[in-house]
Amino acid sequence: MTTLAGHCHCGAIRVSLDTALTAAELPLRACQCTFCRRHNGLTTSDPAGHAHFEAAPGAVTRYRFGQGNTDFLVCAECGVYVGATTETPEGLTAVINVRGVDLDGFDGRTPEPMIYDDEAPAERLARRAARWTPAVVVEAQPTS
Amino acid sequence: MSDAPFEWRGGGCHCGGVRFEVALPATVEAQTCNCSMCAKTGFVHVIVPESRFRIVRGAERLAEYTFNTRVAKHLFCAECGVKAFYRPRSNPDGWSVNARCLDSLDGVDLDLTAFDGQNWEANAHELSHLSREPA
Numbered sequence: 448m449t450t451l452a453g454h455c456h457c458g459a460i461r462v463s464l465d466t467a468l469t470a471a472e473l474p475l476r477a478c479q480c481t482f483c484r485r486h487n488g489l490t491t492s493d494p495a496g497h498a499h500f501e502a503a504p505g506a507v508t509r510y511r512f513g514q515g516n517t518d519f520l521v522c523a524e525c526g527v528y529v530g531a532t533t534e535t536p537e538g539l540t541a542v543i544n545v546r547g548v549d550l551d552g553f554d555g556r557t558p559e560p561m562i563y564d565d566e567a568p569a570e571r572l573a574r575r576a577a578r579w580t581p582a583v584v585v586e587a588q589p590t591s
Numbered sequence: 592m593s594d595a596p597f598e599w600r601g602g603g604c605h606c607g608g609v610r611f612e613v614a615l616p617a618t619v620e621a622q623t624c625n626c627s628m629c630a631k632t633g634f635v636h637v638i639v640p641e642s643r644f645r646i647v648r649g650a651e652r653l654a655e656y657t658f659n660t661r662v663a664k665h666l667f668c669a670e671c672g673v674k675a676f677y678r679p680r681s682n683p684d685g686w687s688v689n690a691r692c693l694d695s696l697d698g699v700d701l702d703l704t705a706f707d708g709q710n711w712e713a714n715a716h717e718l719s720h721l722s723r724e725p726a
Contacts, residue, residue, distance in 0.1 A: 455631065456627065456628055456631050456656070456658070457656065457658070481605060482605050482671070482673075484691055485604070485605050485673045485675075485689070485691050485692055486632065486633065486672070486673065487632065487633020487634075487691060488633075508669070508670075508672060510605075510606070510670060510671045510672060512605065512606065512671075519671075519672075521667075521671070521672030522672070523654070523669070524656060525628075525656045525658075525665070525667075526632070526654060526656060526665065526667030526668075526672045526673075526674055527631045527632060527672070528672055546630070546631060546633055547631050547632070548631070549630065549631060
């Protein structure tokens with residue numbers, strides 16, 4: 448198991464991926480949805496790994512759109528899109544925005560364009576349960 | 592004027608809260624950038640003078656982020672995080688619009704070059720003409 452790490456621009460959200468795969472073996476997807484095109488998102492995930500999002504107090508903005516079953520996590524301080532989470536029957540799963548957090552090891556990779564527009568909600572959740580990474584999002588509490 | 596050199600085009604963030612208009616010619620100089628900020632946002636720069644840009648709605652929804660010299664005013668929608676435009680350090684008298692946030696690129700020829708923002712001081716002069724108002 449290795450840990451790939453990264454963070455948003457200001458550092459208020461830190462992300463890590465524990466995985467038995469190398470960065471070269473992990474997928475790199477360029478979702479073509481309206482949100483990801485604006486953020487130029489490039490995501491990865493490992494269903495056998497573990498994703499950890501750690502945020503400073505108040506640093507996470509959760510944005511929802513479309514089917515409304517996904518939290519797109521944006522840094523409230525610097526605006527960088529760091530990843531997305533969905534609740535599945537097996538628990539919380541996530542993708543990490545490799546570009547937004549500059550995740551270790553992906554330089555020079557060509558992403559695979561992905562189009563999910565025609566997916567029904569159940570299909571979408573099933574795909575995510577199968578492909579996305581089991582995850583936790585930890586937000587620190589204000590100290591005062 | 593049918594031969595107007597510029598056409599006003601709309602764009603905005605993802606949630607629709609922030610909307611802008613920018614006047615663009617048929618061929619648009621645009622830049623990618625490898626600086627620490629642009630690398631994380633994938634911003635595609637279209638830099639224009641003040642007179643060729645206007646915020647249509649949502650100015651109150653913009654969050655501002657600054658770092659390093661704090662000259663650039665990085666603006667993003669507080670709801671969806673999208674950075675549709677900002678005040679760039681290279682052209683603080685103008686605006687840089689994110690080509691990714693235009694409603695349509697139909698009829699626009701993006702002449703895309705790679706700006707070396709990792710060596711900003713050595714290269715910023717290449718961009719200074721882009722925010723100059725017409726005489």
